[in-house]
Amino acid sequence: MKELTLSEIIFMLAIWRLEESAYGVTIRKHIARVTGKTYTYGTLYSALDQLYKKGYVIKSAGPPTPERGGRSKIFYRLSPEGIGALNAARQLQKEIWKGIPEFFLDKA
Amino acid sequence: MTQNKRPPLGLRLLGRLIDRDKNYGLFGDVEELFHIWEEEKGRAAAQGLLWMQVLRTIPHYIYHRLYWSWIMLRSYLKIAVRNLKRRKTYAFINVAGLAAGLACCMVILLYVSNESSYDRYHRDVDRLYRVIEYRKVPAGEFCSAAISAMVATVLEERYSQVEETARIFPVSNVLIERGQRRAFEDRVVYTESSLFRVLTIPFLQGAPDTALRDTTSAVLSRRMAKKYFGDEDPVGRTITVKDHTLDRVYNKAQSVDYIVTGVVADPPSNTHFTYDILLPLSQFDKSWLLREWNAGHTVTYLKLFPGVSGQEFEKQIERMAYDYVNEELTAWGQTRRYFLQSVTDIHFRREFGGLPIRGEFEPPGNRIYLYIYSLIALLVLFIGCMNFVNLSNARGVYRIKEVGLRKVIGAGRGQLVRQFLSESIIITFFATLCACVLINALLPLFNQFAGTTLSAKDLIHPQILASILGLVLIVGVLSGLYPAFVLTAFRPDQILRSTKTSTRGSFALKVLVVGQFAISIFLATGSLTVYKQISYMRSSSLGFDKEFKYVIPMRRNAQVRNQVRTIKTEFLSNSNILEAAASSSVPGRPMRDGHLKWSDDKLDRPLRLQFLSCDDDFLPQYKIEMVAGRAFDERLNDENGAFIINEAAVPYLGYASAEEALGDRLHESIYGRWKTIVGVVKNFHYQGMSQEIEPMYMEVSSSRYDMLTLTLAPGNIPETVRFLEVKWFELFPSVPFEGFFLDDDFDRLYRKEAQMGKMLGVLTSMGLAVACMGLVGLASFLVKHRTKEIGIRKVLGASVSSLMGLLSRQFVVLVVLANVISVPLAYIALTRWLQDFAFRIQLGWDTFTMAGAAALICAVLPILMHSFLAARTDPVESLRYE
Numbered sequence: 001m002k003e004l005t006l007s008e009i010i011f012m013l014a015i016w017r018l019e020e021s022a023y024g025v026t027i028r029k030h031i032a033r034v035t036g037k038t039y040t041y042g043t044l045y046s047a048l049d050q051l052y053k054k055g056y057v058i059k060s061a062g063p064p065t066p067e068r069g070g071r072s073k074i075f076y077r078l079s080p081e082g083i084g085a086l087n088a089a090r091q092l093q094k095e096i097w098k099g100i101p102e103f104f105l106d107k108a
Numbered sequence: 109m110t111q112n113k114r115p116p117l118g119l120r121l122l123g124r125l126i127d128r129d130k131n132y133g134l135f136g137d138v139e140e141l142f143h144i145w146e147e148e149k150g151r152a153a154a155q156g157l158l159w160m161q162v163l164r165t166i167p168h169y170i171y172h173r174l175y176w177s178w179i180m181l182r183s184y185l186k187i188a189v190r191n192l193k194r195r196k197t198y199a200f201i202n203v204a205g206l207a208a209g210l211a212c213c214m215v216i217l218l219y220v221s222n223e224s225s226y227d228r229y230h231r232d233v234d235r236l237y238r239v240i241e242y243r244k245v246p247a248g249e250f251c252s253a254a255i256s257a258m259v260a261t262v263l264e265e266r267y268s269q270v271e272e273t274a275r276i277f278p279v280s281n282v283l284i285e286r287g288q289r290r291a292f293e294d295r296v297v298y299t300e301s302s303l304f305r306v307l308t309i310p311f312l313q314g315a316p317d318t319a320l321r322d323t324t325s326a327v328l329s330r331r332m333a334k335k336y337f338g339d340e341d342p343v344g345r346t347i348t349v350k351d352h353t354l355d356r357v358y359n360k361a362q363s364v365d366y367i368v369t370g371v372v373a374d375p376p377s378n379t380h381f382t383y384d385i386l387l388p389l390s391q392f393d394k395s396w397l398l399r400e401w402n403a404g405h406t407v408t409y410l411k412l413f414p415g416v417s418g419q420e421f422e423k424q425i426e427r428m429a430y431d432y433v434n435e436e437l438t439a440w441g442q443t444r445r446y447f448l449q450s451v452t453d454i455h456f457r458r459e460f461g462g463l464p465i466r467g468e469f470e471p472p473g474n475r476i477y478l479y480i481y482s483l484i485a486l487l488v489l490f491i492g493c494m495n496f497v498n499l500s501n502a503r504g505v506y507r508i509k510e511v512g513l514r515k516v517i518g519a520g521r522g523q524l525v526r527q528f529l530s531e532s533i534i535i536t537f538f539a540t541l542c543a544c545v546l547i548n549a550l551l552p553l554f555n556q557f558a559g560t561t562l563s564a565k566d567l568i569h570p571q572i573l574a575s576i577l578g579l580v581l582i583v584g585v586l587s588g589l590y591p592a593f594v595l596t597a598f599r600p601d602q603i604l605r606s607t608k609t610s611t612r613g614s615f616a617l618k619v620l621v622v623g624q625f626a627i628s629i630f631l632a633t634g635s636l637t638v639y640k641q642i643s644y645m646r647s648s649s650l651g652f653d654k655e656f657k658y659v660i661p662m663r664r665n666a667q668v669r670n671q672v673r674t675i676k677t678e679f680l681s682n683s684n685i686l687e688a689a690a691s692s693s694v695p696g697r698p699m700r701d702g703h704l705k706w707s708d709d710k711l712d713r714p715l716r717l718q719f720l721s722c723d724d725d726f727l728p729q730y731k732i733e734m735v736a737g738r739a740f741d742e743r744l745n746d747e748n749g750a751f752i753i754n755e756a757a758v759p760y761l762g763y764a765s766a767e768e769a770l771g772d773r774l775h776e777s778i779y780g781r782w783k784t785i786v787g788v789v790k791n792f793h794y795q796g797m798s799q800e801i802e803p804m805y806m807e808v809s810s811s812r813y814d815m816l817t818l819t820l821a822p823g824n825i826p827e828t829v830r831f832l833e834v835k836w837f838e839l840f841p842s843v844p845f846e847g848f849f850l851d852d853d854f855d856r857l858y859r860k861e862a863q864m865g866k867m868l869g870v871l872t873s874m875g876l877a878v879a880c881m882g883l884v885g886l887a888s889f890l891v892k893h894r895t896k897e898i899g900i901r902k903v904l905g906a907s908v909s910s911l912m913g914l915l916s917r918q919f920v921v922l923v924v925l926a927n928v929i930s931v932p933l934a935y936i937a938l939t940r941w942l943q944d945f946a947f948r949i950q951l952g953w954d955t956f957t958m959a960g961a962a963a964l965i966c967a968v969l970p971i972l973m974h975s976f977l978a979a980r981t982d983p984v985e986s987l988r989y990e
Binding site for chain 1: 132133134135136139140141143160161164165168169488547749
C-alpha cells in the first residue's frame with residue numbers, strides 16, 4: 001500500500017474529528033483553523049475525490065437544506081481502509097521519529 | 109434570509125464551468141459559505157470572497173479542459189491515422205489532391221507577397237514620395253518621373269515640410285574599365301548622398317554620408333564589386349567610366365576616373381530602383397542639367413516630415429513651376445503640374461491620369477495577372493477540397509458504423525463533428541507538409557516562368573506562416589464540414605439496425621463533381637487559348653524577316669558609329685555574313701518619337717510618329733516590301749532629303765492613298781530639316797503582334813545609327829559569331845563586343861503572355877490531375893458499392909460492355925454538364941483577355957471542344973477501367989462478397 005501524503009492525512013484526520021458533520025464547508029473551516037491554509041473548493045473537492053477514489057472515505061448525501069439553495073450536503077466518513085491507512089501512517093511516523101530527541105531539533 | 113434571491117453572479121459562472129448537477133455537494137457548500145460570509149461580513153465582502161473562490165479555480169479548470177481535449181485529440185489522431193492506413197489509395201488521393209492545391213496556393217502566395225512587398229522595406233516608407241511631372245504642350249500630353257533637377261532644389265529651400273530630397277539621374281550604355289575588364293553597364297545612376305537617407309540602401313563597406321561627397325567617388329553594388337574586382341577589396345581603387353551622356357552634356361568626349369568609396373548591397377528583387385553603380389551627381393554641377401527648369405532627366409524622391417499629409421502638400425507644389433518660369437511656359441503654351449507618388453505605389457501604378465509614366469526603371473507589375481494567378485491557384489485548391497468532400501462522403505459507408513457506435517456509447521453530435529473536423533484538419537496539415545516538399549520542386553520552375561527569385565526560405569516569414577496556417581484551417585474546416593454534418597446526422601438505431609447504407613448526399617456529390625470539372629475545363633480552355641494566341645503571334649508573318657539576324661548594339665559609342673562603313677565592309681568580307689545594315693533601332697526594340705509638320709507656322713500642330721534611322725541596306729535586308737515609291741538609294745543623297753513612311757502613317761498624316769503621299773514635303777522638328785516622302789513601305793509589326801502598328805517614318809541619318817544587323821548564313825553560326833568578335837577587337841580593341849539574335853530578342857515582347865501560358869498550363873494540368881484522381885477514387889468506391897448489382901446483372905446475362913455503359917453513364921452526363929457551365933464563363937473571360945491584343949485569334953468552337961473532350965477522356969477513362977474490372981469479375985465471387 002502506498003503511504004499517505006501529509007495533506008491526505010490532514011484531510012482524513014479532519015474528517016475523523018468532525019465525525020457526523022464532515023462536509024465541504026466544515027472540513028474547509030477545520031483545516032483552515034488547524035493548518036492556517038485556506039483551500040478553494042476546487043482544490044478541496046479534487047482532494048476529497050482522490051480520497052474517495054482510493055477508497056479511504058465514504059460519501060453519503062444528507063437532507064436538502066434551504067440555505068444551500070435546496071441542495072443536499074455530501075457527508076464524508078472514513079472507511080475501514082482509510083482508518084487502516086491512517087494507522088499505517090502513524091506507525092510510519094513513529095518509526096521515522098523514533099529516538100530523535102527534542103533538543104536535536106532545537107539546536108538546528 | 110435570502111433564500112429567494114437570485115444566486116450571485118459568481119455562482120452562475122461556476123455553473124457554466126462545471127456541471128451543476130454532478131457537483132451538487134460542492135455547489136451547496138459554496139452557497140452555504142456565501143450565506144455565512146454574507147451574515148458575518150456583509151454582501152459585498154461575501155461577493156468578493158466568492159469571486160476569489162471562483163477565480164482561483166479557473167487556471168486549474170483551463171488546464172483540465174486542455175488536458176482532456178488533448179486526450180480526445182490524441183484519440184481522433186489515432187483513429188484518423190488508422191483510417192488513412194486502412195485505405196491507402198483513398199488517403200493518397202486526398203493528401204495528394206490537397207497537397208497539389210496547397211502547393212500551388214503557397215507558391216502563388218509567395219509570388220503575391222513578393223509583388224506586393226515592392227519597396228515596402230524602406231525606412232519611413234509612408235513618408236517617401238516621388239515627384240511626377242505632367243506637361244501639356246501643343247504636341248500632346250506627357251507624364252514623366254524624369255523631371256527638372258530644380259524641383260528638388262526648390263522643394264528643399266522653400267518648403268519646411270520637406271525633410272530631405274534626393275535626385276537620381278539614371279544612365280545606360282556606360283563603358284566601365286578596370287584594368288583588362290571592360291563592359292557596358294546599363295544600371296548606372298548619378299545621385300547624391302541624401303539618397304541613402306531617403307531610400308534604404310544598406311552599406312557593406314564605406315559610410316553613406318561621405319561615400320559620394322567628392323566628384324570622383326563611386327559606390328558599387330556587391331555584384332559589380334565582384335565583377336570588376338573579384339575577391340580584391342574594391343575600396344580605394346579606381347574604375348574608369350566612359351559615359352556618352354556626360355560627353356553630351358559637356359560637349360566633349362572624356363573618360364573619368366572614379367575612386368570606389370563604398371560597396372552597397374545588391375538591389376533586392378522587390379524594388380523599382382535598380383542600380384549597379386552609383387556615381388556623384390555633382391559631376392553635372394557645372395552643366396545646364398541641374399539648373400534648367402526645362403530639363404527632364406533627373407528623378408526626385410522626397411521624404412516629408414512626420415505628420416505632413418502627402419495629399420495636402422501635393423496641392424501646394426502642384427503649380428510650383430509657375431513661380432519660376434511663368435513667362436516661358438505661357439509663351440510656349442505649356443501647362444506644367446507636379447504631383448506626388450508614394451514610393452510603394454511605383455511598382456503597380458504606371459500611369460497617371462491615363463498617361464503612361466515615362467522614365468521608369470523596369471517594366472511595370474501587373475495587378476491583373478496577380479489576381480488571375482491567385483484565382484487559379486485557389487481554384488486548384490478548391491478542386492482538391494472537393495475531392496476530400498466527395499471521397500469522405502462516398503467512404504461514409506464505412507465510417508457510419510463507427511459514428512453509430514460512438515453515439516451509442518454517448519458521444520454527442522458536437523463531439524462527432526469535432527472529431528471529423530479535427531480529422532480533416534490533421535489530413536490538411538499532413539498535406540501541407542507534402543506541399544512544402546512539392547514546393548521545392550515547383551519553385552525553380554516557377555522562377556523560370558515568372559522571372560522571379562523566390563525561394564522556399566521566404567515561407568518562413570510571420571505573415572506568410574500565419575496565412576498558411578489560416579489556409580490550412582480554412583481548408584480543413586471547409587472540406588471537413590460537409591461530411592461531418594452529413595455523417596453525424598443519422599440516428600444510431602437506424603445505422604446499427606440495417607446493413608443498408610443511405611445514399612444521402614449523392615446530389616451534393618454530383619454538384620461537386622460538376623464543379624470540379626467545370627473549373628478544370630475552364631482552366632483548360634484558358635491555357636489552350638493563351639497557347640494558341642502566343643503561337644499565332646509567333647508564327648504569323650510580321651512583315652519583315654527576323655531569321656538569322658545577329659544584331660550588334662553600338663551603345664552610342666562615337667568611335668564605332670563613325671566607322672560603320674568600315675565595319676560593314678570588313679564583316680562582309682566573310683562569306684558567312686550575307687548582309688549588313690545599320691539603323692537606330694531594330695524591330696522589337698523601342699523606337700524613338702519624332703515629330704512631323706507641314707509648315708514652320710507656330711499654329712501648325714506637329715504630329716507625333718515613331719521614327720527609325722536606317723541606311724540603304726536596311727529595307728532589303730529585312731525584306732520589308734514597298735507599297736509605293738522607292739527604297740533609299742545611296743546615289744540619290746537621301747540623307748538630306750528623303751522620308752519613307754509606313755502604311756499606317758498614310759491616313760494618319762491625312763493622305764488618301766500611298767501614291768498621294770509621294771513627293772510631299774514635310775518638316776522634321778528634331779533636326780529641323782525639310783524632307784520629301786519618297787516611298788511607302790508595307791506595314792510591318794515592329795512592336796510585336798500585341799500592339800497596333802503605329803505610324804512611323806524612316807530616314808537616313810548616319811549620326812543616329814546604334815544597331816548593326818548582320819544576316820548570317822545558316823550553319824556554322826557559332827564560328828561566324830567568333831569571327832565577328834575577333835574582327836571587332838581588331839577594329840576596336842577598347843570596346844567590348846556584344847550582340848544578340850533578333851528572333852530571341854523579339855520573343856521578349858511576348859514574355860508576359862508566354863509566362864502566363866506556361867503558368868496556366870502547369871496549373872491546369874495540376875487541377876485536371878487532381879480532379880481525375882478524385883474521380884478515380886470515387887469510381888472505385890461506387891463500383892465496389894454496386895458489386896452485388898453487377899454480379900446479379902451478369903448472372904442474368906448482361907454483357908461487359910453494357911455494364912460498362914451503365915456504370916460510366918452518369919459520369920459522362922456530369923462532365924457534359926460541367927462543359928455546359930464552363931463554356932460561357934470561359935468565353936466571356938477569354939474574350940476580355942484577348943481584347944488586349946491588337947492582333948488576335950478568333951475564339952472558335954475547336955478550343956472548347958478540345959478542352960471538353962480532354963476533360964471527358966480524363967474523366968471517363970478511369971471509370972471505364974474500374975467498371976471493366978468490375979464487370980469482368982466472376983459473378984460467383986461478387987455475389988459471395990458480403
